[in-house]
Amino acid sequence: MIWVLEILRVYIVFLAFGATLNVIVIGEVFIIASLVGMIPLLPGGLGAVDGVMVGFYSKAGISLSLAAPVTLIERLISFWMATIIGLVILPHYGSSVLEKISVGTSAESMDNP
Numbered sequence: 001m002i003w004v005l006e007i008l009r010v011y012i013v014f015l016a017f018g019a020t021l022n023v024i025v026i027g028e029v030f031i032i033a034s035l036v037g038m039i040p041l042l043p044g045g046l047g048a049v050d051g052v053m054v055g056f057y058s059k060a061g062i063s064l065s066l067a068a069p070v071t072l073i074e075r076l077i078s079f080w081m082a083t084i085i086g087l088v089i090l091p092h093y094g095s096s097v098l099e100k101i102s103v104g105t106s107a108e109s110m111d112n113p
Contacts, residue, residue, distance in 0.1 A: 006030065006078065013074045019066055021057075029056040050075055 037049035057067035
């Protein structure tokens with residue numbers, strides 16, 4: 001269900017730019033780009049996902065001048081917005097998690113002198 005909503009988000013970004021593209025094409029590009037993004041082991045597939053999306057949208061008949069900004073906006077929404085929100089929330093809600101991690105590593109260092 002999450003992938004369907006993510007594909008719908010990309011479709012809405014295309015609509016916001018005044019372009020209509022078949023949802024099946026968007027789905028195919030999105031899924032392939034997501035899978036390729038797992039190969040380089042970079043956070044969020046940085047660079048790989050973006051390049052694949054722009055390249056495949058161009059191959060699907062979308063002009064480069066539309067494919068690039070749609071991909072940029074979509075990645076800002078999907079990756080960077082979630083990352084920034086997480087970093088903002090981490091000091092408040094993540095403090096207990098960070099304390100557990102530091103306590104766990106301290107206990108391990110005491111066990112192994």
